[in-house]
Amino acid sequence: MPGFLSFHSLSQILIxxxxxxxxxxxxxxxxxxxxGTMQIIFIAQGAMIVLAAYLTFWLFSxxxxxxxxxxxxxVPAFLLLGxxxxxVLFRKVAYAGKNPSxxxxxxxxxxxxxxxxxLWTPNTRAIKTSYTAYGIEMFGLQVSFTxxxxxxxxxxxxxxxxxxxxKTLMGKAVRAASEDLGAxxxxxxxxxxxxxxxxxxxxxLAGLAGVATAMTFPFDPYFGFxxxxxxxxxxxxxxxxxxxxxxxxxxxxxxxxxxxxYLLSGVxxxxxSYVVFLLVLMLKxxxxxxxxxxxx
Amino acid sequence: MKPKKMAVTTxxxxxxxxxxxxxxxxxxxxxxxxxxxxxxxxxxxxxxNLVGGYAGQVSLGQHAFxxxxxxxxxxxWLRGFGGYFDPLAMILSGLGAAILAIGVxxxxxxxxxxxxxxxxxxxxxxxxxxxxxxGGTLTGGSVGLLLPSGVYESMKPYYFVSLGLAxxxxxxxxxxxxxxxxxxxxxxxxxxxxxxxxxxxTLKYKVLAFSVGAFITGLGGSLQAYYLFHIHPAxxxxxxxxxxxxxxxxxxxxxxxxxxxxxAFFLTGVFELVNIWLPEAHPIFSGGLIVAVxxxxxxxxxxxxxxxxxSKKGERKEVK
Amino acid sequence: MLRVNSxxxxxxxxxxxxxxxxxxxxxxxxxxxxxxxxxxTTALSTILGMIRPFSGQVEFFGSRIEGKRPNxxxxxxxxxxxxxxxxxxxxxxxxxxxxxxFTKQARPxxxxxxxxxxxxxxxxxxxxxxxxxxxxxxxQQMLAIGRxxxxxxxxxxxxxxxxxxxxxxxxMLFEIIRKLNDRRVTILLVEQNIHQALKISxxxxxxxxxxxxxxxxxxxxxxxxxxxxxxxxxxx
Numbered sequence: 001m002p003g004f005l006s007f008h009s010l011s012q013i014l015i016x017x018x019x020x021x022x023x024x025x026x027x028x029x030x031x032x033x034x035x036g037t038m039q040i041i042f043i044a045q046g047a048m049i050v051l052a053a054y055l056t057f058w059l060f061s062x063x064x065x066x067x068x069x070x071x072x073x074x075v076p077a078f079l080l081l082g083x084x085x086x087x088v089l090f091r092k093v094a095y096a097g098k099n100p101s102x103x104x105x106x107x108x109x110x111x112x113x114x115x116x117x118x119l120w121t122p123n124t125r126a127i128k129t130s131y132t133a134y135g136i137e138m139f140g141l142q143v144s145f146t147x148x149x150x151x152x153x154x155x156x157x158x159x160x161x162x163x164x165x166x167k168t169l170m171g172k173a174v175r176a177a178s179e180d181l182g183a184x185x186x187x188x189x190x191x192x193x194x195x196x197x198x199x200x201x202x203x204x205l206a207g208l209a210g211v212a213t214a215m216t217f218p219f220d221p222y223f224g225f226x227x228x229x230x231x232x233x234x235x236x237x238x239x240x241x242x243x244x245x246x247x248x249x250x251x252x253x254x255x256x257x258x259x260x261x262y263l264l265s266g267v268x269x270x271x272x273s274y275v276v277f278l279l280v281l282m283l284k285x286x287x288x289x290x291x292x293x294x295x296x
Numbered sequence: 297m298k299p300k301k302m303a304v305t306t307x308x309x310x311x312x313x314x315x316x317x318x319x320x321x322x323x324x325x326x327x328x329x330x331x332x333x334x335x336x337x338x339x340x341x342x343x344x345n346l347v348g349g350y351a352g353q354v355s356l357g358q359h360a361f362x363x364x365x366x367x368x369x370x371x372x373w374l375r376g377f378g379g380y381f382d383p384l385a386m387i388l389s390g391l392g393a394a395i396l397a398i399g400v401x402x403x404x405x406x407x408x409x410x411x412x413x414x415x416x417x418x419x420x421x422x423x424x425x426x427x428x429x430x431g432g433t434l435t436g437g438s439v440g441l442l443l444p445s446g447v448y449e450s451m452k453p454y455y456f457v458s459l460g461l462a463x464x465x466x467x468x469x470x471x472x473x474x475x476x477x478x479x480x481x482x483x484x485x486x487x488x489x490x491x492x493x494x495x496x497x498t499l500k501y502k503v504l505a506f507s508v509g510a511f512i513t514g515l516g517g518s519l520q521a522y523y524l525f526h527i528h529p530a531x532x533x534x535x536x537x538x539x540x541x542x543x544x545x546x547x548x549x550x551x552x553x554x555x556x557x558x559x560a561f562f563l564t565g566v567f568e569l570v571n572i573w574l575p576e577a578h579p580i581f582s583g584g585l586i587v588a589v590x591x592x593x594x595x596x597x598x599x600x601x602x603x604x605x606x607s608k609k610g611e612r613k614e615v616k
Numbered sequence: 617m618l619r620v621n622s623x624x625x626x627x628x629x630x631x632x633x634x635x636x637x638x639x640x641x642x643x644x645x646x647x648x649x650x651x652x653x654x655x656x657t658t659a660l661s662t663i664l665g666m667i668r669p670f671s672g673q674v675e676f677f678g679s680r681i682e683g684k685r686p687n688x689x690x691x692x693x694x695x696x697x698x699x700x701x702x703x704x705x706x707x708x709x710x711x712x713x714x715x716x717x718f719t720k721q722a723r724p725x726x727x728x729x730x731x732x733x734x735x736x737x738x739x740x741x742x743x744x745x746x747x748x749x750x751x752x753x754x755x756q757q758m759l760a761i762g763r764x765x766x767x768x769x770x771x772x773x774x775x776x777x778x779x780x781x782x783x784x785x786x787x788m789l790f791e792i793i794r795k796l797n798d799r800r801v802t803i804l805l806v807e808q809n810i811h812q813a814l815k816i817s818x819x820x821x822x823x824x825x826x827x828x829x830x831x832x833x834x835x836x837x838x839x840x841x842x843x844x845x846x847x848x849x850x851x852x
Binding site: 169172173175176179180182183184185186187188189190 | 685711767
Binding site: 041089092093096098099100101102103104106107108109110111112113114115118225229232233236270271274275277278281282283 | 348354356400403404412414415416418419420422423426427430535539542543546576577579580582583584585586587590591594
């Protein structure tokens with residue numbers, strides 16, 4: 001175990017954590033939104049991300065479609081898919097209490113993961129493009145190109161979603177519904193419509209996260225569950241319903257993991273995340289940043 | 297079902313189950329094996345039923361208690377404190393799980409939002425899995441611990457102990473529910489805030505339900521450890537043990553005494569069949585089944601009766 | 617314009633409304649009065665489509681609306697200002713108003729409607745950028761009514777608007793309700809403040825444990841000795 005942590009190594013670790021964490025962040029925004037409006041813990045978010053990653057992989061392997069370009073196919077497809085999934089899985093139980101939807105999400109996750117495993121084998125997949133190993137040097141630090149891109153995509157996605165929520169009428173309706181669903185219904189906002197829109201966005205974000213995942217590191221069908229947990233941890237950090245909170249929460253998690261990985265061995269690093277998660281839930285469930293002003 | 301009918305059925309079932317191993321050859325009988333598995337399932341299912349069905353707190357982490365119970369049993373045996381089918385070791389396993397439940401439950405359940413609890417328990421399960429994988433020689437790492445399987449003589453003790461555990465678990469639920477505690481739990485489940493205002497210390501009861509459930513689950517893990525003779529994180533902290541109790545409770549009817557038993561029988565049967573015919577599709581099938589049950593049978597098999605229920609559109613049902 | 621016929625509503629196994637029948641005439645103020653738990657809010661919720669009755673009809677301008685979804689009913693011209701106001705506290709005054717005009721027929725006219733509403737409640741124009749949660753009780757009630765008006769309703773239903781407000785504000789509130797009625801908005805008022813309600817209403821329906829027990833003109837009922845005994849004693 002390294003005893004001395006130079007500033008350089010520390011910065012490197014932090015940067016890695018930051019970039020990695022944005023992936024958690026994108027996943028977390030979707031989960032946070034869905035939970036904020038529908039009170040559904042969509043634990044299958046990670047599995048959806050892996051699905052998107054697989055699609056990216058196949059588009060690349062079979063049709064040589066560059067992952068960047070697949071964003072333009074996958075994200076819209078996932079936006080539509082999200083609406084459809086809501087209709088099939090959650091519409092019926094949206095107001096039946098928390099348990100049915102939680103369990104449906106659980107069941108769906110298990111189905112999806114194992115289906116992917118069956119179809120595409122449990123082997124790990126990764127994409128290798130001409131620029132995969134490409135690194136940039138910034139301030140003397142090594143930064144992976146693809147991760148940098150993923151980072152900017154995440155920021156972009158967050159900005160877009162925040163804009164949607166704050167500036168568009170639909171977005172305001174979503175915010176209103178997540179605050180007081182009954183009142184929103186009373187003034188004529190169709191609740192299933194709100195739910196399905198929010199769910200669409202959540203799944204669309206999963207699509208984006210999936211492409212980013214495929215670009216940056218190897219994955220397998222069961223990766224999704226861990227991803228979901230990490231997304232939930234990020235949401236716990238950032239506070240439910242806060243879009244920027246979810247992103248920052250993800251980054252924070254990435255940094256903690258990065259530090260943990262460096263200072264301890266790999267599996268313990270995972271453990272640390274869970275311990276911090278439990279602690280946050282037990283001590284400050286409103287999120288670490290609830291003292292800050294909420295944007296959305 | 298009328299109480300008299302229930303009592304008669306129960307006694308009949310008890311007699312049948314107890315007598316079975318004397319009528320068939322317990323070593324080769326598939327029925328005995330099937331019932332053994334079902335009884336263990338019933339045990340863990342009732343564990344969840346208490347906290348999830350009656351207290352209304354969805355625990356996604358029962359696998360933590362199952363695995364912990366198993367490990368405690370294994371470790372005490374290997375270290376010389378316990379032995380084969382040692383009742384003290386089993387009780388210790390249950391206690392260990394219960395203590396963990398109390399420790400984690402108090403902070404998690406003190407918030408009025410049930411989702412934090414659900415997520416927290418999920419995290420708990422994962423933490424334990426990681427911990428036990430890293431436990432070094434104490435826990436045997438990812439390979440796990442091997443118990444001396446040479447002492448295995450017959451299926452009979454397993455069968456009877458599992459039957460006993462299932463009965464114990466069901467009785468425990470029965471007595472809790474029929475008691476003052478039970479009323480408090482149901483009040484908490486239906487409207488926690490209202491219960492609080494009438495002076496019910498909801499935290500105390502929720503933690504009680506959680507820890508008793510954990511105790512029972514730990515016992516189940518202990519028995520499973522004795523059966524498999526090999527305790528490892530992947531198998532014993534598998535999400536399967538978090539999932540099945542919930543699924544079986546819900547399918548049969550959570551929040552009832554017999555519903556989970558019904559669910560356990562039904563689903564164990566279904567899973568065994570699926571395992572025989574389509575082993576790879578097994579998890580896909582379970583997952584799909586959960587979705588189907590929640591969409592079409594949310595109140596469980598035991599509650600299949602027409603209800604005149606009208607809920608306000610747009611108003612969420614009471615938060616559990 | 618609104619006719620409620622033999623409405624029977626239950627929450628699960630508990631019946632809340634028993635054969636409730638009453639009607640609201642156009643451009644009038646009608647009120648539903650009664651003690652807590654009499655079923656007044658349930659009646660309004662049913663009219664709005666939040667609850668489905670297990671028997672009975674609700675007719676609006678002659679067509680049946682019971683069982684329709686709330687957004688359809690709001691679109692047809694019925695608006696509810698709920699008990700406790702239920703504003704979106706994390707959104708601004710202006711955003712609350714905008715959302716009030718969410719339905720298909722109201723949305724294209726949002727700008728105009730906001731102008732009209734801020735005429736009635738000038739203070740909303742002043743505070744339009746403020747978060748709804750930061751307003752005082754009286755202002756919140758005005759915003760809530762304003763939001764209800766944004767749907768350009770033909771019938772405005774108000775559920776206990778005076779709840780929790782200081783007497784002076786209550787007076788002002790009922791003035792506003794009367795003014796709105798002058799501008800040809802039909803009003804169905806649910807109130808515990810029986811005195812004020814009867815004073816401004818043309819028709820009144822008294823509810824007790826889910827049934828309508830008395831109907832009549834507002835001024836008549838004010839003088840009714842039974843009413844005086846049962847309810848007035850509790851007030852002022």
